[in-house]
Amino acid sequence: xxxxxxxxxxxxxxxxxxxxxxxxxxxxxxxxxxxxxxxxxxxxxxxxxxxxxxxxxxxxxxxxxxxxxxxxxxxxxxxxxxxxxxxxxxxxxxxxxxxxxxxxxxxxxxxxxxxxxxxxxxxxxxxxxxxxxxxxxxxxxxxxxxxxxxxxxxxxxxxxxxxxxxxxxxxxxxxxxxxxxxxxxxxxxxxxxxx
Amino acid sequence: xxxxxxxxxxxxxxxxxxxxxxxxxxxxxxxxxxxxxxxxxxxxxxxxxxxxxxxxxxxxxxxxxxxxxxxxxxxxxxxxxxxxxxxxxxxxxxxxxxxxxxxxxxxxxxxxxxxxxxxxxxxxxxxxxxxxxxxxxxxxxxxxxxxxxxxxxxxxxxxxxxxxxxxxxxxxxxxxxxxxxxxxxxxxxxxxxxx
DNA sequence: GAATTATCTGAACACCCGTTCAAATCAAAG
DNA sequence: CTTTGATTTGAACGGGTGTTCAGATAATTC
Numbered sequence: 001x002x003x004x005x006x007x008x009x010x011x012x013x014x015x016x017x018x019x020x021x022x023x024x025x026x027x028x029x030x031x032x033x034x035x036x037x038x039x040x041x042x043x044x045x046x047x048x049x050x051x052x053x054x055x056x057x058x059x060x061x062x063x064x065x066x067x068x069x070x071x072x073x074x075x076x077x078x079x080x081x082x083x084x085x086x087x088x089x090x091x092x093x094x095x096x097x098x099x100x101x102x103x104x105x106x107x108x109x110x111x112x113x114x115x116x117x118x119x120x121x122x123x124x125x126x127x128x129x130x131x132x133x134x135x136x137x138x139x140x141x142x143x144x145x146x147x148x149x150x151x152x153x154x155x156x157x158x159x160x161x162x163x164x165x166x167x168x169x170x171x172x173x174x175x176x177x178x179x180x181x182x183x184x185x186x187x188x189x190x191x192x193x194x195x
Numbered sequence: 196x197x198x199x200x201x202x203x204x205x206x207x208x209x210x211x212x213x214x215x216x217x218x219x220x221x222x223x224x225x226x227x228x229x230x231x232x233x234x235x236x237x238x239x240x241x242x243x244x245x246x247x248x249x250x251x252x253x254x255x256x257x258x259x260x261x262x263x264x265x266x267x268x269x270x271x272x273x274x275x276x277x278x279x280x281x282x283x284x285x286x287x288x289x290x291x292x293x294x295x296x297x298x299x300x301x302x303x304x305x306x307x308x309x310x311x312x313x314x315x316x317x318x319x320x321x322x323x324x325x326x327x328x329x330x331x332x333x334x335x336x337x338x339x340x341x342x343x344x345x346x347x348x349x350x351x352x353x354x355x356x357x358x359x360x361x362x363x364x365x366x367x368x369x370x371x372x373x374x375x376x377x378x379x380x381x382x383x384x385x386x387x388x389x390x
Numbered sequence: 391g392a393a394t395t396a397t398c399t400g401a402a403c404a405c406c407c408g409t410t411c412a413a414a415t416c417a418a419a420g
Numbered sequence: 421c422t423t424t425g426a427t428t429t430g431a432a433c434g435g436g437t438g439t440t441c442a443g444a445t446a447a448t449t450c
Contacts, residue, residue, distance in 0.1 A: 044430070046429065050428080
């Protein structure tokens with residue numbers, strides 16, 4: 001036996017990435033074997049190597065893809081007039097975007113240490129670019145006199161940590177809808193940085 | 196060869212836990228082997244089993260110990276008069292305590308999914324107990340009319356996520372001292388929940 | 391100083407790992 | 421319908437895994 005019916009690169013490739021993402025998120029990169037991923041796809045381990053040079057690239061591509069998606073989606077947003085409006089937009093965008101892809105978010109935060117140093121540098125750079133977006137908003141608000149933060153860089157880290165935290169406790173079946181959560185967090189963020 | 200000079204349970208036991216904590220923090224539980232831990236201690240892998248029934252217990256004991264330390268240290272704090280003072284105390288306590296043991300914090304946050312379900316329940320319960328401390332402070336402040344938070348439970352999660360985030364970026368050689376960081380975060384927390 | 395006990399070694403157990411590759415099979419092209 | 425090329429299998433490679441345990445050695449007790 002070899003090539004099975006209906007097999008196709010366009011189909012198997014995405015399925016490999018999906019299976020890897022799911023399993024990495026659930027069990028962690030180090031705890032997931034190539035044979036497990038292959039099993040999920042319905043293929044032997046050797047076949048995976050038509051779609052990735054190695055396990056490390058599989059992880060890196062997932063994380064790189066996630067960060068690219070994030071930066072692209074943020075860049076596609078409109079540019080609000082005031083710093084307050086920009087901060088509200090960022091708050092709601094961050095919560096929604098991260099809510100929509102919990103597995104990619106989880107992997108991107110948890111598996112940083114399993115990247116090779118070179119791959120880590122790339123992801124770290126992209127993350128910093130995203131953080132800089134918020135920092136810039138805060139700086140504009142400080143310059144305009146509407147925000148009061150002692151250190152925009154640290155305030156940006158604090159706000160992002162707070163917002164990303166939603167993913168750790170939010171459940172679809174829970175007591176609050178996502179718009180309600182957005183509203184609560186926006187209220188806290190607004191007050192935290194306001195003059 | 197067997198028992199080596201100066202070998203002692205009182206010495207080796209702690210060293211096993213220290214090595215495990217260090218290696219788990221650096222490489223992740225799944226990526227660290229018992230032989231690696233043994234190597235760090237200067238002993239063969241089999242000797243580790245005088246100090247832990249298995250690898251899982253080693254992880255659990257580290258996490259349980261950390262959570263116990265956390266709750267004990269918090270319980271040892273004095274009880275401030277006002278909700279504002281209590282919140283400031285919590286903010287500064289959380290930052291300092293987590294700053295003092297970055298490895299235990301990192302392992303306790305990252306390796307939850309590598310716990311067996313029963314062990315996970317225990318750690319999760321302890322974590323919830325800690326979160327409830329902050330939630331209670333917020334509720335008292337709301338009742339007293341000095342805090343304005345739509346949902347104390349969620350506000351507690353938000354504040355804790357923000358504070359724990361310090362560990363991801365703070366460096367001893369960095370631009371800010373820890374007291375300065377405490378001050379900045381306390382200012383943000385205070386404003387975020389104030390009426 | 392001999393007997394006892396705590397501690398550790400070293401080898402073994404059964405199994406899993408990421409990766410490679412010739413051979414087999416299937417899909418598409420001519 | 422044959423040829424070609426993409427895709428997959430299955431076996432193999434060298435090495436690593438957590439854990440067990442008889443036997444060896446050091447510290448302690450009498």
